[in-house]
Amino acid sequence: MPEDLPTALAEIGVTLPAEQLAQVDAYRAALWEWNEKINLTRHTTFEKFAARDVFDTLRLAEQLKQGERVLDVGSGGGVPGLILAIVRPDLRVSVCDSVGKKARVLEDLVTRLGLPVKVYATGVQDVLALVTFDLLVARAVAPLHKLLTWFKPQADAFDRALLIKGRSWPEEEAEAKAAGSLRGWRLKVVAEYTTPQSEALSVILELAK
Numbered sequence: 609m610p611e612d613l614p615t616a617l618a619e620i621g622v623t624l625p626a627e628q629l630a631q632v633d634a635y636r637a638a639l640w641e642w643n644e645k646i647n648l649t650r651h652t653t654f655e656k657f658a659a660r661d662v663f664d665t666l667r668l669a670e671q672l673k674q675g676e677r678v679l680d681v682g683s684g685g686g687v688p689g690l691i692l693a694i695v696r697p698d699l700r701v702s703v704c705d706s707v708g709k710k711a712r713v714l715e716d717l718v719t720r721l722g723l724p725v726k727v728y729a730t731g732v733q734d735v736l737a738l739v740t741f742d743l744l745v746a747r748a749v750a751p752l753h754k755l756l757t758w759f760k761p762q763a764d765a766f767d768r769a770l771l772i773k774g775r776s777w778p779e780e781e782a783e784a785k786a787a788g789s790l791r792g793w794r795l796k797v798v799a800e801y802t803t804p805q806s807e808a809l810s811v812i813l814e815l816a817k
Contacts, residue, residue, distance in 0.1 A: 616658035620804035648685030682749035736762030
């Protein structure tokens with residue numbers, strides 16, 4: 609079991625520039641500190657943080673265009689939004705969470721790390737009523753049908769969404785189709801990968817009009 613982040617990342621073949629590595633590690637330490645007070649993450653070993661949080665974010669980052677305006681929906685403890693802001697400084701990242709105490713944690717993390725990230729202490733529907741984005745991102749927030757319900761009233765406020773999902777995503781797609789919430793949207797798999805050191809399958813779904 610790796611005892612530091614550089615070792616954990618090296619074991620899964622991930623390398624980051626020294627400055628980004630230091631900032632991601634500082635984020636991890638602050639997140640774990642907060643996690644002792646409020647439940648934000650189950651990834652409280654270097655192995656899980658590297659293989660899930662960092663790896664997922666890096667795979668997502670591969671799908672993002674230069675300079676996009678990105679909103680992390682239901683950011684919770686800041687994955688993928690805050691890690692994206694570190695590893696892709698070209699992006700203009702915002703995060704939102706409707707749970708007040710989680711939004712306050714996000715504010716603290718952004719301040720501590722000195723990240724140019726806007727934090728919205730409200731749900732995605734309210735944010736999209738005020739601000740437009742190129743891209744929405746979400747991981748482990750809600751089933752596809754519920755996300756579509758949130759997005760629909762402000763569908764013109766963003767160009768596309770990228771959703772990190774597990775192997776059960778076809779069931780979510782079927783539920784959304786049955787409910788009619790996918791009508792008017794295009795959904796496709798843009799990436800598929802196995803989480804390092806496990807057999808867990810993940811996909812990145814692109815949702816566009």
